[in-house]
Amino acid sequence: MLYKLLSLLMVAFFHQAYSQEESPKSFIWSGQFVATTNGTSIFTNFGGPSIKVDFSKKSAVSLGMLPSIRINLEEKDINRIVQPILGIGLQFQ
Numbered sequence: 001m002l003y004k005l006l007s008l009l010m011v012a013f014f015h016q017a018y019s020q021e022e023s024p025k026s027f028i029w030s031g032q033f034v035a036t037t038n039g040t041s042i043f044t045n046f047g048g049p050s051i052k053v054d055f056s057k058k059s060a061v062s063l064g065m066l067p068s069i070r071i072n073l074e075e076k077d078i079n080r081i082v083q084p085i086l087g088i089g090l091q092f093q
Contacts (some may be wrong), residue, residue, distance in 0.1 A: 034066075045087065060093045074075040 012023055032047035050064030066087040 040072070040074050042073065043085075044069045044071075050091070062091045062093070064089065064091060
C-alpha cells in the first residue's frame with residue numbers, strides 16, 4: 001500500500017513539474033455559413049471568394065460568390081432533392 005501511495009505522489013509531482021507551460025493553440029474558423037429558405041427549398045451557403053471594399057472599421061460592402069447546396073422540399077420534384085448551385089450577390093457588413 002505504501003508503494004502505491006508513493007508511486008501516486010511521484011506521478012503527481014512529475015506531472016506538475018514537467019507539464020506544458022503554454023496553453024494549446026485554439027482553432028479559429030474564419031468564414032461564414034448561412035442557411036436560408038424561399039418557402040419551397042432550403043439553401044446552405046458557404047462564404048466564397050469575394051471583392052470587398054471597406055468604408056470604415058465598422059462598414060464594408062462585398063460582391064461575392066456563394067457556393068450553396070439546395071435541398072428541395074417540393075413533393076412533385078422528387079428526382080432533384082439535393083442540388084449544388086452557385087450564387088452571386090452583394091453583402092453589406
